Amino acid sequence: MPADSPFSIETTRLEKRYGNVVALDHVDLAVPRAAVGLLGPNGAGKSTLLKILLGLTKATSGSAKVLGWDIDRQSRELRRRVGYMPEAETLAEGATAADFVAHMAEMSGLPRRAARQRAADVLYQVGLDEERYRLIKGFSTGMKQRVKLAQAIVHDPELVFLDEPTNGLDPLGRDEMLALIERIHRQLGILVVLSSHILDDVERVCDYVVVLDHGRVAASQPLRQPEEATADLHVRVGSHPEAFLRRLAEAGIAARPAGIEYATDEFIVSRDGDRTLDAIRDAAAESDASLRLLRPAARSLEDLYIDSVGAIPPEARAEPARRNGRARRGAA
Amino acid sequence: MGAAQGDYGEIFDRGYRHYAGPRLGQAHAIWALARYSMARAVGIRRPWTAKIIPALLYGAVAIPVAVAIGIRAFVPAFAFLDYASFFGAIFLLEGIFVALIAPEMLSSDRHDRLLPLYFSRPIGRTAYVVAKLLGTGLLTLSISLLPAVVLWLGNGLLAREPITAMREGLDDLGRIIVAGVLIAFYLGAIGLTISAFTSRRSVAVGVIVLGFVLTESLSFAISRALDGQGPLAPWVFAISPSRTIAGLVDSLFGVPGFGEHVPLTSAIGAIVVVIAICLAIMFAWYQRHD
Numbered sequence: 001m002p003a004d005s006p007f008s009i010e011t012t013r014l015e016k017r018y019g020n021v022v023a024l025d026h027v028d029l030a031v032p033r034a035a036v037g038l039l040g041p042n043g044a045g046k047s048t049l050l051k052i053l054l055g056l057t058k059a060t061s062g063s064a065k066v067l068g069w070d071i072d073r074q075s076r077e078l079r080r081r082v083g084y085m086p087e088a089e090t091l092a093e094g095a096t097a098a099d100f101v102a103h104m105a106e107m108s109g110l111p112r113r114a115a116r117q118r119a120a121d122v123l124y125q126v127g128l129d130e131e132r133y134r135l136i137k138g139f140s141t142g143m144k145q146r147v148k149l150a151q152a153i154v155h156d157p158e159l160v161f162l163d164e165p166t167n168g169l170d171p172l173g174r175d176e177m178l179a180l181i182e183r184i185h186r187q188l189g190i191l192v193v194l195s196s197h198i199l200d201d202v203e204r205v206c207d208y209v210v211v212l213d214h215g216r217v218a219a220s221q222p223l224r225q226p227e228e229a230t231a232d233l234h235v236r237v238g239s240h241p242e243a244f245l246r247r248l249a250e251a252g253i254a255a256r257p258a259g260i261e262y263a264t265d266e267f268i269v270s271r272d273g274d275r276t277l278d279a280i281r282d283a284a285a286e287s288d289a290s291l292r293l294l295r296p297a298a299r300s301l302e303d304l305y306i307d308s309v310g311a312i313p314p315e316a317r318a319e320p321a322r323r324n325g326r327a328r329r330g331a332a
Numbered sequence: 333m334g335a336a337q338g339d340y341g342e343i344f345d346r347g348y349r350h351y352a353g354p355r356l357g358q359a360h361a362i363w364a365l366a367r368y369s370m371a372r373a374v375g376i377r378r379p380w381t382a383k384i385i386p387a388l389l390y391g392a393v394a395i396p397v398a399v400a401i402g403i404r405a406f407v408p409a410f411a412f413l414d415y416a417s418f419f420g421a422i423f424l425l426e427g428i429f430v431a432l433i434a435p436e437m438l439s440s441d442r443h444d445r446l447l448p449l450y451f452s453r454p455i456g457r458t459a460y461v462v463a464k465l466l467g468t469g470l471l472t473l474s475i476s477l478l479p480a481v482v483l484w485l486g487n488g489l490l491a492r493e494p495i496t497a498m499r500e501g502l503d504d505l506g507r508i509i510v511a512g513v514l515i516a517f518y519l520g521a522i523g524l525t526i527s528a529f530t531s532r533r534s535v536a537v538g539v540i541v542l543g544f545v546l547t548e549s550l551s552f553a554i555s556r557a558l559d560g561q562g563p564l565a566p567w568v569f570a571i572s573p574s575r576t577i578a579g580l581v582d583s584l585f586g587v588p589g590f591g592e593h594v595p596l597t598s599a600i601g602a603i604v605v606v607i608a609i610c611l612a613i614m615f616a617w618y619q620r621h622d
Contacts, residue, residue, distance in 0.1 A: 054452045076454050080355060084452040090445040094378055106364040107453045109355035118351060125348050135379070151449065156351035188348050 005068025008033045008159055008191050009053065014062035016048050016215075023048040025215040026062065035185045037202030037223065038195040039305065040212035041313060046195040047087060049212070050161050054084055067158055067191075080109060083152035083160035087167060087195075091147055093137035097128055100136060101150050108155035115154075122150045126180060142173035146180070153184060159191040160184065166201055174201075181205050203301045211308045218308030223301060233269040234258060235280060236293035241265040243287035251279040258297075268297045361455040366467035372440070373433040373471060389429050389475065393422055397479045401486035408490065415504060416585035418480055419511055423577055426519055427544045429475045430468070434523030435536035437464050442531035447618075457618040461524075461611065468520035469513075476519075477512025484508055507584045515577055518603045521610035522573060528614050548572040569594055570602035 009031040016024040024045045038046045051057040053066050055075045064071045069078035092100045098119050105115035123132045126146040131139070136147060145165060152160050165181060166174040182205050185192045196202055202209055203223065211219040235255070237244050241264065248255050248269065253276060258266035269280060277294075284291045375383030400413040413421070441447055450460055484505055491497030526543065527536040551572035558565045569575040579594030580603065 051448075054448075056448055056451055076456070079452060079454050082452070084448065086445075086448050088445050088448075090449055092372075092440075092444050092446060094382070094440075095372070096377070099377055103364070103368050104449060104453070106368075107361055107450060107455055109357065109360065109454055110351070111354060111356060111360070112364070114351070114353050121349070155355075155453075188350075 009066055011064040012062055014064055015060045017060045022215050027217055033191055034207040035192045035205055037206035037209040039202050039209055042197055044212040045215040046212055047163055050163055050195055081158045083157035085148045085152040085162045085165055087163040091136050096133050097123055097136055097147050098132040101154050104151040105154040118154050122154045126150045141168045161193045163195045178204050199301050213309045219304055231296040232271050234295050234297040235269050236266040238290035238292045240287045240289040244283050244289035247283035247287045253279045358459050362459050362463040365463035369437050369467040370471045373436040385432055389425055393425050393475055393479045396421055397483050400483055404490045416581050416587045419581040426475050430472055430519040430523040431537045431540035433471055434468055435527040435533040437468050438524055438527040439531055439533045439536045458615055461614045461618055464524055468524055469517040472516035472520050476515040480508045511581055511584055514603050521607045525610040525613050528617050544573055548574045551575050576602050
């Protein structure tokens with residue numbers, strides 16, 4: 001029975017060629033039901049994989065299932081159960097948000113009255129309650145992204161595919177969009193497949209990651225490993241790294257540079273029981289070194305990405321969101 | 333929605349709820365898409381600027397009907413506008429109407445990149461095309477059929493014995509319906525097929541209008557060249573929508589056309605074949621559209 005499948009996505013030797021260009025090269029996946037991050041540099045094949053899974057384009061060879069439904073033989077049943085937020089700007093600019101989202105709900109099979117009610121509810125959930133009767137063409141980029149998200153979940157799908165949902169957003173808009181996506185998964189119980197080239201987006205929202213590189217699966221594994229409570233800590237400071245290290249040493253905590261692929265203000269701090277976190281906090285406060293990053297060092301997404309794909313390109317790191325001049329995130 | 337009612341009002345919990353209601357099938361999606369597309373094409377729930385040209389066209393079609401009924405009311409003996417002449421008179425308006433709404437039906441979806449949103453939903457590509465043809469055809473009926481029916485009603489009601497006149501005029505009503513429906517879906521299919529290939533509405537409008545004009549000239553030129561000789565000569569009219577419609581209307585109402593007689597079966601056959609070809613082209617085009 002498809003509904004009982006333990007996997008959100010299964011692919012078997014999935015291949016997509018555009019002439020001589022191989023977009024997907026015999027991809028084998030068995031992805032559990034989780035918030036899944038589809039990570040990789042631009043051109044890695046992420047969007048192509050999403051389009052094949054949604055039936056928007058045909059694979060050259062191989063097979064795939066989503067939620068246990070075969071994408072070729074059971075595509076209509078599948079499309080009732082999934083939502084899609086494309087990367088491109090795909091909105092009826094001349095329509096109001098309420099009309100457009102309600103229309104998309106009707107296209108997913110909802111009766112007219114229910115579609116209008118669901119549209120109003122979902123637009124409220126994504127923070128567009130007041131603006132829902134305004135024409136979409138007058139919306140900011142962030143508001144348009146919210147309308148795209150609303151149309152993707154208006155029919156209450158089991159799984160929603162989000163293709164680069166933070167594209168074009170400023171740091172604050174990005175932060176709010178990620179909070180919405182987290183909420184969709186954690187509170188509303190909708191499975192999420194988040195395609196992104198930004199590590200922070202995936203790390204924040206997802207439980208499982210698939211890394212694609214040149215059309216191949218470079219990694220497919222849970223994002224948070226069970227040993228993270230005892231692992232060493234990866235720290236990045238925004239200023240005074242020497243003073244920070246000196247204070248740590250005075251507290252008897254060992255630290256070493258994070259490695260040549262990281263910036264010079266990033267360190268691996270050896271875990272020494274429960275006092276380690278306190279010592280880092282105190283060292284940062286006493287040396288006036290603002291903490292930018294604090295997370296388990298063992299097999300972080302960055303490590304995984306570097307092992308799988310190579311160096312992290314600048315665009316894969318996101319600028320932290322700021323409210324009132326202070327970083328909201330960063331120092332975890 | 334949970335509500336706690338007190339003396340001063342209600343507090344509503346607007347938390348997210350899962351949808352447990354019915355999920356309807358393909359027919360619902362087709363009708364919903366056709367209805368939405370029709371409304372958008374004539375500017376309903378859109379800024380007033382989108383309503384101007386459709387309103388002008390409806391006004392232009394209403395004028396000959398109103399004049400004909402007015403003359404009929406005051407000068408009953410004077411037959412100002414018979415049905416065949418009426419269809420001939422409004423062909424240009426029908427063409428402009430289709431040139432206006434067909435691009436709005438298809439080109440707009442491509443321009444706004446909505447196709448991935450439609451095709452990732454249960455409505456299939458074939459159903460999408462059917463819905464668009466249904467919407468275009470039904471909307472064009474408001475120009476090709478409705479005014480003629482109003483004219484027929486006016487003629488009947490203004491007769492000395494309205495019931496008798498309308499009963500005797502039922503044949504005319506049948507012809508009006510056949511002509512109106514065939515013209516609507518025929519022109520709609522042509523307009524949609526052209527619109528499917530561009531995301532720019534202005535380009536589609538131009539190509540449709542030019543196409544109607546140029547094919548008429550081409551058809552006449554080929555007719556002259558063939559001079560009625562050869563097996564294809566009787567079918568040259570089918571190149572031109574205007575000549576095809578003229579042939580249909582003239583055959584239906586039994587009046588002479590462009591100096592040549594097009595059998596009714598030929599006219600209807602040509603219209604059905606063109607609609608089928610247009611559908612086949614659109615089905616194929618949208619199947620390969622990623």
